[in-house]
Amino acid sequence: MRRWSFQYYLLISPALLLSAMIVLVPGLLTLLVAFTDWNGVSFDLNWVGVANFHKIFDDRIFWNALGNNIRWTLLFLTIPVAIGLLTAMLLLKRRRTKTLYQLIYLGPYVLAPVTNAILWLNIVLNPASGLLRQIRPYIPRDSLLAPLRSPLSPDVALFTVAAVDIWHYWGFLTVVYLAALRQTPQELVEAAMVEGANALQLFRHIYLPTILPTVLLMFVLITIFSFLTFEYVYIMTNGGTGSEMLSTYAYNQAFHKFQYGRAVATGLVMSAFGLLASFFYVWMSRREIRA
Numbered sequence: 001m002r003r004w005s006f007q008y009y010l011l012i013s014p015a016l017l018l019s020a021m022i023v024l025v026p027g028l029l030t031l032l033v034a035f036t037d038w039n040g041v042s043f044d045l046n047w048v049g050v051a052n053f054h055k056i057f058d059d060r061i062f063w064n065a066l067g068n069n070i071r072w073t074l075l076f077l078t079i080p081v082a083i084g085l086l087t088a089m090l091l092l093k094r095r096r097t098k099t100l101y102q103l104i105y106l107g108p109y110v111l112a113p114v115t116n117a118i119l120w121l122n123i124v125l126n127p128a129s130g131l132l133r134q135i136r137p138y139i140p141r142d143s144l145l146a147p148l149r150s151p152l153s154p155d156v157a158l159f160t161v162a163a164v165d166i167w168h169y170w171g172f173l174t175v176v177y178l179a180a181l182r183q184t185p186q187e188l189v190e191a192a193m194v195e196g197a198n199a200l201q202l203f204r205h206i207y208l209p210t211i212l213p214t215v216l217l218m219f220v221l222i223t224i225f226s227f228l229t230f231e232y233v234y235i236m237t238n239g240g241t242g243s244e245m246l247s248t249y250a251y252n253q254a255f256h257k258f259q260y261g262r263a264v265a266t267g268l269v270m271s272a273f274g275l276l277a278s279f280f281y282v283w284m285s286r287r288e289i290r291a
Helices: 002-033 051-057 060-092 098-110 113-124 131-138 157-181 186-194 199-228 231-236 246-255 260-290
Strands: none
Touching: 002 260, 051 260, 060 098, 060 157, 060 199, 060 246, 060 260, 098 157, 113 131, 113 157, 113 231, 157 199, 157 231, 186 199, 199 246, 199 260, 231 246, 246 260
């Protein structure tokens, strides 16, 4: 047994060493930087304790960015999830064109975020030649569609960028939910239909319990990705008061103000929300197993 244990640890040692070098050591060094005043350039750094956290917590821009991140997360936990579930249910009964639709829906998702953002900025949102410029004269200034006259203004920039990212993301959710829906036992579906269940009852009592683990997992991933979002915001608005996110706030602290300690402290706050979402998923999974 000792011989087999030694061989076992010997075989997994390269993977453990690689993981330690790539994940554990940089993670510990990053955690250390959060408590120093390192500027990211020199080798001079001083231990400042929790001063970086006090400074970002006293910064109004940080709290604006945190609020925008929460709004972004709520948007992505509702709109693309609802669209993805609805589209997946509509595709479930299609046989011949199901694959074609999935390829079409995945089109925006496989494009690079830079490509998607630039396409929207030039084709739709460009104030000189974009599509909105053509329809702006027909939008009343005092109507509900008035924000479309200047979609990148500070008041609505966050929702404009979120709309572009949702357009890129909901097709991926459709494919994921469709794959989960196809695992539902057909005998349960047929039995419910024989009992006279309508489409809403069929989804609520048959399909939803089956795909609930997938839905919960995607909720966790969406929450994590929402607090890590950077590309669309930075490319389309460069952050700012209207669409500042924790990621752009940390970027500005690190590469514009050379306050790497504050940037890392902001990153740890972002990671905390991802850990909370992960703990929630583990807790829900254990409850499901016990039930």
